[in-house]
Each structure stands twice: as structure tokens, then as C-alpha cells.
Amino acid sequence: MRIGRYLLRRVLQLIPVLFVIVVIEFALIHLAPGDVARIMAGENQDPAYIEAVRHRLALDQPLPQQFLHYLGGLLRGELGDSSTYGTPVLTVIWQRVGPTILLLGTSLVIASVLGTVLGTWLSRRVGSATDTVLSVLAVGSYSIPVFWLGLVLILIFGVWLRVLPTSGMSDGTGGIGDVLRHLILPVAALTTVYLGQYLRLSRTTVHDTLREDYVKAARAAGFSERTILFRFALRNALLPIVTVFGLHLGLVLAGAVLTEAVFSWPGLGTLLYQAILARDIPLVTGTYLIIGVTVLIATILTDLCYAWLDPRVEYR
Incomplete structure (x- = not known):
């Protein structure tokens, strides 16, 4: 209630x-x-x-x-008709939402899970050579322009090695395997950028949480280090990670405009880029409105996760 x-x-x-x-x-x-x-x-x-x-x-x-x-x-639920496509704006946007969710959702899940796992592991090794190397790589990963990284991946795996497709979502042959092959490079580019943020954030928050008084009390009570880490420290340290994930999740429908443009991925980011170039005003305004609504919904979902992670948080 x-x-x-x-x-x-x-x-x-x-x-x-x-x-x-x-x-x-x-x-x-x-x-x-x-x-x-x-x-x-x-x-x-x-x-x-x-x-x-x-x-x-x-x-x-x-x-x-x-x-x-x-x-x-x-x-009335009307966003107008696109001057470029000659169809309702909602119809055009709906056709592009799926590819964007696939691309951004896959990248965010991989980056958040892998980054949190690595960051938690590093939190017990702060100051070591491994921590220094991975921290530097993490800072470098989210400092790299995503469009430049995408072009480098295309050059290596698409031009030199010729092992992966470099554009589009499918070759027209259909099938999950075809889509997955086209998904690898754009996901690799976005995951690399997001991964460093989650690694640094989880490393710092878990390390600070392990130094709290209640963790010391749990250690004095005889709990194992594994129990202390996963039952006490990690759960509370997840709050800022969930916050960042919620902010990223709110921008999923915005699409990674630069990434989608580099890889010609048929998502909402490419649609917005094309609409701006074509001065398709109804499509631009409709896309921005959908993005704004998505950010607001993601904010509410993030707040709801707080009480589940931390019993001290109450809905008031």
C-alpha cells in the first residue's frame, strides 16, 4: 500500500x-x-x-x-506525421526502438555486471600492481571517444581481418546468428566505454563500505569474509551503481547516436540523426519527447530499487 x-x-x-x-x-x-x-x-x-x-x-x-x-x-496521443517517411511519428519510432534496446541493453548489462565483478575483486586489492593497471585502463576506457573506438574496431575486424560485419543489423539472411554477428562490434565499443565507469565506481564504493563500523562488527562476530563481502558490503555498495545504471537506462531510447551512425545500426539514434539532417520537425520533437519520458520512468524504477537493496530506505 x-x-x-x-x-x-x-x-x-x-x-x-x-x-x-x-x-x-x-x-x-x-x-x-x-x-x-x-x-x-x-x-x-x-x-x-x-x-x-x-x-x-x-x-x-x-x-x-x-x-x-x-x-x-x-x-490525444498524436505526435504528428513524419515529413520524411509520410507515416505517424509513433509508428516510425516504434520500428526503431527494438534495435536500440537490443544494442544499448546488451552493452549496459555486460558493462554493469562485468564492471561490478571486477571492481569488487579489486576492492580487496587496492594499491596493488593489478589494481593500478586495471584502474588506468578503466580511466582510459571511458576517456576514449566512442566513435573513434568504433572506427578502430571496424578497421581491425572488418577491413584487416575481415571476420565481422561492420554495418547494419543483418545481411538479409535472417536468423539470430546473423544479428549477433552484426551486434558484436557496436556492443564491444559501447561496453568498453561503460565498463570503466562501473569498475571504478564499484571498486571505490565496495572498498569504502568494507571499512564501515557495521562491517567491522560483522567480522568481529565471526562471519566469513565471503559472507561479509556479499551479504553486507556489496549490497549496500550497489546503491550508487544502481543510480548510475538508472541514468544510463534512461538514455537507452536516445540511442548511442555516434555508435549507431558509425556502424549504421538501424536504431533510434540513427533515426534522430537523420531526422535532424532532414529537418523533420515532428520526428525530432517526437523522439525527444519519448526520450524525456523514458528518463523520468527510469528515475522512478531506480528509486524503487533503493528500498529493495537497503531496508533503511522507506517509501514516504
């Missing part, structure tokens, strides 16, 4: 936040240079047709009325 009231309150709090997101998004799009109606209709179109497009989109009305028209469409 307490969780239900907490969720209801958080959802109600999201309404003004979402409204602010819509206002900022609308303002930024309309402050951009260029005639939206002319861009959507095409430069060489008849002026009468351009005016018809402007009237259909309510662009011939004052800005406050344009915002009310846009807000009314959102309340």
Missing part, C-alpha cells in the same frame, strides 16, 4: 516536469532558423501548397496558439 501511494505521488510529480520538457522542446525547435513549413513541404513546392502545410500545422497562428495546438495533439 505504501509503495502504491509512493508511485502515485511520483507520477503526479512527473506531470509538471513533463510539461516543462514539452515547453523547452517546443521553444528550442521554433527558435531554430528556417521556415518549418517550407522545409517539410520541400524547397521547390508550389507556394500555395507550402501555405496549406503551414495552415495544417497551425504555423500561421501566433506562437501561444501553436503551442496549444501542439499540446492538444500530445494529449
Whole structure:
């Protein structure tokens, strides 16, 4: 019951936040240079047709009325039609969500699990030669531009060795194996960038937790080091890790624009990049809105995980 009231309150709090997101998004799009109606209709179109497009989109009305028209469409679940694809924006976005979730989800899970395991292992070896080497590599991993790392992987495994595909999601042959082969390089690039963050974070938090008084008390009570590490220290140390994972999870639908562009991965990041180049305003605004909603939902899910990991956290 307490969780239900907490969720209801958080959802109600999201309404003004979402409204602010819509206002900022609308303002930024309309402050951009260029005639939206002319861009959507095409430069060489008849002026009468351009005016018809402007009237259909309510662009011939004052800005406050344009915002009310846009807000009314959102309340009806309408994000408009893409000028590039000629279909509803939600339909276009929905077709790209799956590949992005596959790419980002796989990368985040591998990076978070592997990084936490390595970081926990290093927390017992702080100051050693192994800790120094892996810490330096971790800092280097999330300092490398992901697009540069992607190009290096393409050069090595796609051009020189010719063992892995370098673009797209499939060769058209179908099958899980075909998709997995195309997934290896972009996942390797993203996992490398995320891995260093989780390794450094888990190493520091677990090491600090092992020095807390309650851990010393558990050690004095005769608990084994394995029990102390996994039952007491690691569970409490997971809170900041879950926070970072939640922030990353909130950006899953945004897609790794640079990574998807480098590997021609047909996800939401590539869609957003193409929509910006084509000045497809409805598609750009719709994509940003979906991203904003995803970030808000991920924040709530992260908060819900806190009480499960730490009994001292209560839903108030």
C-alpha cells in the first residue's frame, strides 16, 4: 500500500516536469532558423501548397496558439506525421526502438555486471600492481571517444581481418546468428566505454563500505569474509551503481547516436540523426519527447530499487 501511494505521488510529480520538457522542446525547435513549413513541404513546392502545410500545422497562428495546438495533439496521443517517411511519428519510432534496446541493453548489462565483478575483486586489492593497471585502463576506457573506438574496431575486424560485419543489423539472411554477428562490434565499443565507469565506481564504493563500523562488527562476530563481502558490503555498495545504471537506462531510447551512425545500426539514434539532417520537425520533437519520458520512468524504477537493496530506505 505504501509503495502504491509512493508511485502515485511520483507520477503526479512527473506531470509538471513533463510539461516543462514539452515547453523547452517546443521553444528550442521554433527558435531554430528556417521556415518549418517550407522545409517539410520541400524547397521547390508550389507556394500555395507550402501555405496549406503551414495552415495544417497551425504555423500561421501566433506562437501561444501553436503551442496549444501542439499540446492538444500530445494529449490525444498524436505526435504528428513524419515529413520524411509520410507515416505517424509513433509508428516510425516504434520500428526503431527494438534495435536500440537490443544494442544499448546488451552493452549496459555486460558493462554493469562485468564492471561490478571486477571492481569488487579489486576492492580487496587496492594499491596493488593489478589494481593500478586495471584502474588506468578503466580511466582510459571511458576517456576514449566512442566513435573513434568504433572506427578502430571496424578497421581491425572488418577491413584487416575481415571476420565481422561492420554495418547494419543483418545481411538479409535472417536468423539470430546473423544479428549477433552484426551486434558484436557496436556492443564491444559501447561496453568498453561503460565498463570503466562501473569498475571504478564499484571498486571505490565496495572498498569504502568494507571499512564501515557495521562491517567491522560483522567480522568481529565471526562471519566469513565471503559472507561479509556479499551479504553486507556489496549490497549496500550497489546503491550508487544502481543510480548510475538508472541514468544510463534512461538514455537507452536516445540511442548511442555516434555508435549507431558509425556502424549504421538501424536504431533510434540513427533515426534522430537523420531526422535532424532532414529537418523533420515532428520526428525530432517526437523522439525527444519519448526520450524525456523514458528518463523520468527510469528515475522512478531506480528509486524503487533503493528500498529493495537497503531496508533503511522507506517509501514516504
